Amino acid sequence: MADAVAHAAAEAAARDHYGRLVALVTRATGDPASAEDALAEAFAAALRVWPVTGVPDQPQAWLLVAARRVAGKLRRHDKTHAAAAAALAQLAAERAGTAPEVLGDARLRLLFLCAHPAIASDIHTPLMLQTVLGLDAARIGAAFLVPPAAMAQRLVRAKVKIRAAHIPFALPDTRDLPARLDAVLAAVHAAFTAGWDDVGLGQAGHGSLSAEAIFLARLLVAGMPDQPEARGLLATMLFAEARAAARRGPDGRYVPMGQQDPGLWRDDMIAAAEAELAAASRLARPGRYQTEAAIQSLHCARAVPDAVRKRVLADLYAVLESQAPVMGVRIARAVAVAGAGQVAAGLALLDGLDSVTMAAHQPWWAARAHLLAQMGQHAAARDARDRAIALARDPAVAAWLRTTGQ
Amino acid sequence: MQIMMTFHEPEAEFAKRANPAEAEAYWGGWMAYIGAMNAAGIVVSGAGLMPPDTATTLRLRDGARQVQDGPYADTKEQLGGFMILEVPDLDTALDWAARAPAAAAGSVELRPVLPPMPNG
Incomplete structure (x- = not known):
């Protein structure tokens, strides 16, 4: 009985406080690996001690003290002068600092550590999810289509x-900040899009890590309120998440933007997104995430006449392509140009993309099918649609693509 | 921490060493760079190396020596020298690496030095 209570308390502490604990212990150890080692020992100690003594009033505080003691012991084994000096500095900083501020700062530093250029960029996001939020390798691996053991x-x-x-x-210092912040933003954005399968029409399926990504972006905005791109990224994700419930029908069917029921949109999230975008604009330093947020804002603006919306969308995508000339953006821009009435010009933009890469890229075929159908080239549209269906990873998206040709 | 920087240079850089028109600028760049590191008091040790065509590579296979003319791998960039630095962290080392003449002409690899063995 006492064992079960202790286990439940330890599990709750791990679920609710793991990321904060790693961040705080990392302040003492200087690196998250040692912090996680120390925390693992602290949890093991809790499972031995709590069944005897009872669960403490503040389990996470108990774990923090225990982990710091373990970290201190690990440090004493590591007798280099530099480590000792760093540890003393950390302890002094902790005594001097107030807890909430220190916590925010430590987690912000963890985000930048995880996205350091000396670490391979494809592991930035998984590292953040594990060290800041405490997600396990199995869950992270599932989102990135990597087997759990390989991810671990x-x-x-x-x-x-x-x-x-x-x-x-x-x-990072001021000189390195712009590049380092870009890497952090890209990693948070990747957490949001992991597991999504868009169809090149500026929309996406449901992402399993979207809540985690929004949490990370909020940390970033809280720590760096004067960075407009951090706010732009948060706004982009809030806009997209606000429409999550409308993106699937009751039967799990994929629902594209134009057919979504706005009654299912989360107005509170849209309002929060608008507020972030407005705060970003006041800082007067435009960037790709702010443009993406503006595009999302336009999609969510119900009062805008359709013809106006389509024209402005094409303009915004042109801006976005100049800021971020990546494949997805270039395809979306071609679709937006066609949507604004210039279908042939849109098709020409699609044809201008690298044909070798595009041959295996589902959104390109889906966009092509869409535009060819508008041009009245139905046989070619059907072929492109079949290629898109064959390449779709998400069965709901494949099912939706099948309906578009009928 | 101690970290080793190895400087990897393309053939064109090695060629400058012997070209009277370019040698002065080439060596001047390295002298200034190494002088700055010495002035900062961070140098543990280091050396420049003769060009890769002076290298000899040995492998022991089934107890027999295989000696070969040239460096261990035939790559576009070759090891031209190394420095071991005492610095607080990787970012500090990266700042020094960025100032090396080889950073623009070739590449600089940074590797932490193993701490001394317990019974060493």
Whole structure:
């Protein structure tokens, strides 16, 4: 009985406080791998002690003290002068700082550590999800289509590198900040889009990590309120998430933007997104995430006449392509140009993309089918649609593509 | 921490060493760079190396020596020298690496140095 209560309390603490605990212990250890080692020992100690003593009033505080003690012991084994000096500095900083502020700062530094250029960019997002939010390798692997064991191994390798190469647990200086922030934003954005399968029409299926990504973006905005792109990214994700419920029909069927029921949109999230976008605009430094948010805002603006919306969308996508000339954006722009009435010009934009890469890219075929049908080239449209269906990973998207040709 | 920077240069850089028109600028760049690191008091050790065509590579296979003319791998960039630095972290080392003449002409690899063995 006491065992079961202790287990439940430890599980709750792990679920609700893991990321905060890693961040706080990392302040003492300087690297998340050691912090996680120390925390693992603290949890093991809790499962031995709590059944005897009872669960403490503040389990997470107990775990923090225990983990710091373990971290201190680990440090004493590591007798280098530099480590000792860093530890003393950390302890002094903790005594001087107030808890909530220190917490926010530590988690912000973790975000930048996870997206350091000395770590392979494809592991930035998984590292953030694990060290900041405490997600396990199985869940992260599922979102990135990587087997759990392989994901666990890559995470361990990255953390070993952080420790061995002495990647600093610090915010970048002013000179490095723009590039480093771009990497953090890209990693948070990747968490949001992981597991999505868009059809090149500026919409997406349901992302299983979207709540986690929004949480990370909120951390970033709270820590760096003067960075407009952080606010732009948060706004983009809030707009998209506000429409999540409308994106699938009751039968799980995929519902494209134009056919969604706005009654299913979350107005509170849309309002929060608008507020972020407005705050970003006041900082007067435009960027790709703010443009993406503006596009999302336009999609959510019910009062705008359709013809106006389509024209402005094409303009916004032209801006976005100049800021972020990536494949998805270029396809979406071609569709927007066609949507504004210039179908042939849109098709020409699609044809201008690298044909070798596009041959295996489902959104390109879906967009092509859409535009060819509008041109009245029905046989070619049907062929393109079949290619898109064959390439679709999400069965709901494939099912929706099948309906578009009928 | 101690970290080793290895400087990897393309053939064109090695060629500058012997070209009277370019040698002065080439060596001047390296002298200034190494002088700055010495002035900062971070240098543990280091050396420049003769060009890769002076290299000899040995492998022991089934107890027999296989000695070969040239470097261990035939790549576009070859090891031209190394420095071991005492720095607080990777970002500090990266700042120094970015100032090396080889950073623009070739590449600089950074590797943490193993701590001394317990019974060493």
